[in-house]
Amino acid sequence: MHPDDFTDVRYEVSQATATVTIDRPERMNSFRGRTVDELISAFKHAWADKAVGVIVITGTGERAFCAGGDVKERAETGSYGETEWGTFEIERLHRIIRDVPKPVIAAVNGVAVGGGHVLHVLADLTIAAEHARFGQSGPRVGSFDAGFGSAYLARVIGEKRARQLWFLCELIDAHTALNWGLVNEVVPADRLTDTVIEWAAKINALSPTALRFLKHSFNADSDHLGGLSHLAFDGLDVFGRTAEAAEGAAAFSEKRPPDFGRFR
Numbered sequence: 351m352h353p354d355d356f357t358d359v360r361y362e363v364s365q366a367t368a369t370v371t372i373d374r375p376e377r378m379n380s381f382r383g384r385t386v387d388e389l390i391s392a393f394k395h396a397w398a399d400k401a402v403g404v405i406v407i408t409g410t411g412e413r414a415f416c417a418g419g420d421v422k423e424r425a426e427t428g429s430y431g432e433t434e435w436g437t438f439e440i441e442r443l444h445r446i447i448r449d450v451p452k453p454v455i456a457a458v459n460g461v462a463v464g465g466g467h468v469l470h471v472l473a474d475l476t477i478a479a480e481h482a483r484f485g486q487s488g489p490r491v492g493s494f495d496a497g498f499g500s501a502y503l504a505r506v507i508g509e510k511r512a513r514q515l516w517f518l519c520e521l522i523d524a525h526t527a528l529n530w531g532l533v534n535e536v537v538p539a540d541r542l543t544d545t546v547i548e549w550a551a552k553i554n555a556l557s558p559t560a561l562r563f564l565k566h567s568f569n570a571d572s573d574h575l576g577g578l579s580h581l582a583f584d585g586l587d588v589f590g591r592t593a594e595a596a597e598g599a600a601a602f603s604e605k606r607p608p609d610f611g612r613f614r
C-alpha cells in the first residue's frame with residue numbers, strides 16, 4: 351500500500367527521520383485492521399528508504415498516543431474490520447518494529463494503553479509528554495497480549511511491575527513510567543516534537559551499520575519471545591470468539607463495568 355492511499359496513518363519523511371502518525375483521534379488513535387496494515391506498510395517504506403535513519407511512531411493530537419485495538423469496532427462487528435489480506439496483522443506489526451534495522455522512537459503524546467502500550471514498549475526508545483499515561487487494559491475488555499506485550503514488558507520493567515500493570519489494569523503517569531524505566535525521558539508536551547527531533551538528529555549522526563548490528567544484538571536476547579507471541583496470538587484468536595471476550599468489549603462500548611463473574 352502506498353502512503354498516498356493511507357486513511358488511518360500519516361507518513362512523513364524529514365531530516366532523515368520517518369514519522370508514522372496514527373491518525374484516528376476520534377477513537378483515541380485506537381487501531382482497526384486497516385490501521386495495522388497501514389502501519390506495517392509505513393514501516394516497510396521507512397525500512398526500504400536509504401534516506402531514513404530513524405523512525406518515529408506517534409499519534410495525532412494531545413489526548414492519545416494509541417488506545418490499542420478499536421474496542422467499539424470489535425463490539426459492533428466482532429472483528430477489527432476489513433484488512434488487505436483478510437487477517438488481523440498485529441503480530442506482524444510487532445515483528446517489524448523489532449526487526450526494522452533502524453532505531454524506532456515512540457513519541458508518546460497522550461495515553462498509551464492496551465495494544466497501544468505494547469507498541470511503545472516494542473519501540474527502541476520512548477520519549478513521553480508530561481501528561482502521558484501508560485497501562486494495559488486487556489483483562490477489562492476481553493483481550494490479552496501473552497507474547498511480547500507481557501513477557502518483554504517484564505524484561506523492561508521487571509516481573510512485579512509488569513504483573514501490576516496487567517493484573518490491575520490501572521494507568522500510571524509519565525513520571526512513574528520514568529521511575530520504572532518504562533520510558534527514557536519525560537518532557538513538557540510543547541517540547542515533545544523538538545526533543546524527538548533532537549534525539550533523532552543525534553542518532554542520525556552515528557554509523558547506521560553499527561546501530562543496525564546493535565539493534566539486532568539487543569533483540570537477539572529476547573527474540574525467542576516471538577515464539578511465545580505466536581502461541582499467544584493463536585490463543586487470543588480463540589479467546590476472542592468466546593462470550594467472555596465479547597462481554598469485555600460490549601461493556602466498554604456500553605460504558606458499564608464488565609460482568610465477568612459468571613466466567614470464573
Ligand SMILES: CC(C)(COP(=O)(O)OP(=O)(O)OC[C@H]1O[C@@H](n2cnc3c(N)ncnc32)[C@H](O)[C@@H]1OP(=O)(O)O)[C@@H](O)C(=O)NCCC(=O)NCCSC(=O)CCC(=O)c1ccccc1C(=O)O
Pocket residue numbers: 376377378380417418419420421422423438440441461463464465466487488491493494495583586587590602
Ligand atoms: C484510553 C482511555 C484511558 C481514555 O480515557 P478518557 O480520556 O477518559 O477518554 P474516553 O472518554 O474514555 O474516550 C474518548 C473516546 O474515545 C473512545 N475510545 C477510547 N478508547 C477506545 C478504543 N480502544 N476503541 C474505540 N474507541 C475508544 C471512547 O469510547 C470515547 O468515545 P465517545 O464516543 O466520546 O464516548 C479510555 O478510553 C480507555 O480505557 N479506552 C479503552 C482502552 C482499551 O481497552 N484498549 C483496548 C485494549 S485490548 C488491545 O488493545 C489489544 C489489541 C491487540 O493487540 C490484539 C492483538 C491481536 C489480536 C487481538 C487483539 C485484540 O485486542 O483482540
